[in-house]
Structure formats: C-alpha cells, structure tokens
Amino acid sequence: MLKPSVQICLVYNTATANITPALDPQFAPQEIVLVYATAQNQQAEDLENVLKTAGIKVSHWPLQDGWNIEHIRDRILELLIEREADDIALNASGGTRPMSMVAYEIFAEFSKPIFYVHPHTDDVMWMHKRGLPTINCADRIKLPAFLQAHGAPVLSQGAKRGVPKNLRTLTDELVEHAELLAKPLAALNWLAQQAEQTLQSPKLSASQENWHELQALIQRMQAEGVLDYRYQCLQFPDEEARFFVNGGWLENHTFSIAYGLRKEIPEIQDVGCSVEIGRDDTGRVVKNEMDVTFLANNHLYIIECKTKRFNAHGDNPDSPGSEILYKLDTLKGLFGGLHTKAMLVSYHPLSNWDMQRAKDLGLKVCTARMLPQLRSVMKQWIEDQED
Numbered sequence: 460m461l462k463p464s465v466q467i468c469l470v471y472n473t474a475t476a477n478i479t480p481a482l483d484p485q486f487a488p489q490e491i492v493l494v495y496a497t498a499q500n501q502q503a504e505d506l507e508n509v510l511k512t513a514g515i516k517v518s519h520w521p522l523q524d525g526w527n528i529e530h531i532r533d534r535i536l537e538l539l540i541e542r543e544a545d546d547i548a549l550n551a552s553g554g555t556r557p558m559s560m561v562a563y564e565i566f567a568e569f570s571k572p573i574f575y576v577h578p579h580t581d582d583v584m585w586m587h588k589r590g591l592p593t594i595n596c597a598d599r600i601k602l603p604a605f606l607q608a609h610g611a612p613v614l615s616q617g618a619k620r621g622v623p624k625n626l627r628t629l630t631d632e633l634v635e636h637a638e639l640l641a642k643p644l645a646a647l648n649w650l651a652q653q654a655e656q657t658l659q660s661p662k663l664s665a666s667q668e669n670w671h672e673l674q675a676l677i678q679r680m681q682a683e684g685v686l687d688y689r690y691q692c693l694q695f696p697d698e699e700a701r702f703f704v705n706g707g708w709l710e711n712h713t714f715s716i717a718y719g720l721r722k723e724i725p726e727i728q729d730v731g732c733s734v735e736i737g738r739d740d741t742g743r744v745v746k747n748e749m750d751v752t753f754l755a756n757n758h759l760y761i762i763e764c765k766t767k768r769f770n771a772h773g774d775n776p777d778s779p780g781s782e783i784l785y786k787l788d789t790l791k792g793l794f795g796g797l798h799t800k801a802m803l804v805s806y807h808p809l810s811n812w813d814m815q816r817a818k819d820l821g822l823k824v825c826t827a828r829m830l831p832q833l834r835s836v837m838k839q840w841i842e843d844q845e846d
Contacts, residue, residue: 469554
C-alpha cells in the first residue's frame with residue numbers, strides 16, 4: 460500500500476478532508492504541506508494546531524491569491540521543483556476551484572500521486588496512478604480536534620460519562636407520557652427557571668399545590684434527588700439538578716441515547732453534551748453551545764434539545780422555532796456542510812411553517828409523539844449518512 464511521506468493539502472473550506480487521512484495510522488504522513496492564500500491564514504493555523512498535536516510535521520506554502528490561476532501555477536511548480544525528490548502526494552479534496560484544478564494538472568504532469576477524500580464515505584480514492592487500493596479513513600479524530608480544525612475550539616463541555624440509570628429511567632418516563640405531562644412539566648420548568656440564582660423557586664400557588672399531576676411529577680423528581688419540596692418551594696441541591704428540571708432532562712435523555720448507541724454502531728467515535736465552542740468573527744469571539752454532538756465515521760452530528768412550547772399552529776418566519784432552525788443551519792455550514800448533520804429534538808410539536816423550513820434546510824426533526832422512537836430515529840439518521 461502506498462503511504463506517501465508527504466501530503467500536500469489545499470486549504471480553503473474542507474478541513475475534514477484534510478485531517479482525516481492525515482490522522483489515520485495506516486495512511487498518516489510524516490509531513491503535511493499546507494497550501495493556502497493569505498485570507499486563509501487562520502484556517503491554516505487551526506489545521507496546524509491539530510496536526511502538530513498528532514505528531515505530524517507541518518510546513519506552509521502560502522499563496523498571495525487563491526483565485527489567480529497563473530500565480531497558483533507558478534507557486535505549485537516552485538513547490539514541486541523544490542520537493543521533487545520527496546515521496547509526495549496531493550490531497551486534491553480542498554482549496555478553491557483554481558487551486559485544485561491547477562494542482563491536479565501539475566502533479567499529473569510530474570507523475571505524482573493524487574487522491575481525493577469522498578465527502579460521504581471518507582474513502583481515499585486515487586485519481587492519478589490508478590490501480591492503488593481505496594482506503595477508508597479510520598474513525599480516530601475526537602470532537603475537540605475536529606472542532607478546532609474548523610476554527611471553533613472547545614471552551615467547555617459537560618460530563619463525558621454516561622447518564623446514571625435512575626435518571627435514564629426518569630427521562631424515559633417523561634418521554635413516554637409526553638402528552639399527559641406536557642402542562643405540568645411546563646409549570647415545573649418555569650419554577651426551576653425562577654430558581655436560577657438562588658436554587659430555590661418562588662412559593663407554589665394554591666392551584667399548583669392542588670394540581671395532582673404537578674404534585675406527582677414533583678414527588679417523582681424528589682425521589683431521584685434532583686429537587687426537594689419544602690415550605691411550598693422547590694429547592695435544588697446544585698445548579699446541575701436545577702438545570703435538569705428546567706428542561707435539561709431532555710438533553711440528558713438525548714445524550715444517553717447517543718452514548719448508548721456506541722455499542723451498536725462502532726463508527727461512533729466520540730459523544731459530547733453541552734459543548735461550548737468559540738469562533739472568531741471579525742475580531743471577536745462568538746460563543747455557541749451544542750446540546751448534544753457526536754462524531755460518526757468522521758462526520759459531525761449536532762442536536763438541539765428544547766422543552767419550551769412553540770406556536771404549533773402559527774406561520775411566523777421569525778418564530779422561536781425558526782430561530783433554532785437557523786442556528787442549526789449556521790452551525791451545520793460552519794463545520795463543512797457535507798460532513799455535518801443537524802437535528803432538533805423538541806418536547807412539543809412545531810408549526811407547519813417550521814416543519815417545512817426544517818425540510819428546506821435539510822434538518823432532521825423529532826418532536827412530541829415521535830420522542831419515544833428517538834433511539835431508532837437517531838440510528839437511522841446515522842445509517843442514512845449518504846443522503
């Protein structure tokens with residue numbers, strides 16, 4: 460099997476295709492040469508940080524302009540003349556269109572190997588010097604490295620361990636009885652939200668104290684130790700418990716499903732919850748949090764979990780539901796589009812407008828009555844990777 464010592468990577472908008480073959484033990488080179496225009500300085504730096512951490516030497520070959528064909532041709536020729544004696548191959552997956560076309564043409568003239576990484580299957584396919592075997596890139600990269608390579612370093616994230624069995628049982632019950640519990644859960648969410656600073660809710664009203672379904676739900680939560688009901692108030696042992704009652708339970712439920720699927724789907728290589736990322740947007744750091752995210756076969760999956768009630772009958776393009784869908788679409792684009800999928804998991808139904816918007820944006824939706832089937836929905840979502 461050909462394993463070139465040096466890979467030439469074209470930097471523009473395909474970080475995933477540049478790092479997955481480089482991090483595969485059976486294909487990893489000794490050195491990566493990053494070819495990029497000055498406008499992509501930050502992208503090159505992000506890639507370098509990931510590659511150097513993996514023990515790969517990184518060299519730079521900057522261009523003044525990633526669209527000027529003659530300039531690109533001169534620089535690629537200079538590169539190949541300088542490195543002609545090296546065991547070198549071109550990764551033609553990235554770069555601007557002129558960069559990839561010119562680089563392919565010159566490498567072919569020099570009879571140097573050229574490969575392309577399939578955006579769906581992650582297969583290394585040889586475009587020049589055919590007859591070499593196709594290689595499927597190993598699923599080794601973890602979330603922090605993947606996100607860093609796309610210019611979004613992880614600032615913080617929740618626990619990486621699985622959800623305790625008692626809480627999994629509790630969230631299963633909440634999902635199974637979604638229609639019955641929708642109203643008392645909304646009231647409980649509100650009470651937990653009011654306790655954000657003090658870990659103690661306002662006193663329950665007389666109607667809330669006499670609301671059988673709400674009281675049963677409070678007792679169920681109290682039995683699992685996530686709250687205590689004393690002096691007509693809800694008291695929480697810590698912020699983690701308050702967050703759980705305030706709707707974080709759906710995030711826990713979704714995370715536990717993704718975490719558990721690793722046993723059935725070995726392609727799942729990393730799972731995270733409450734992952735906060737920061738990205739540089741014109742000189743300032745913009746923070747985003749992804750409720751649940753995981754990598755499977757080197758593709759990123761992002762899930763937003765919501766327990767708030769949306770207007771299920773309205774057709775407002777500026778509705779809260781639409782805001783969440785646009786956030787997911789933005790994150791999907793940030794992480795490479797083809798290599799990223801996104802889903803909204805909602806305890807309540809969406810409006811017809813929002814359902815159509817999600818379809819138009821290529822986003823998966825699992826809401827209300829569909830929630831008991833979330834596990835099978837997620838499993839099929841991963842298996843339909845090429846859609």
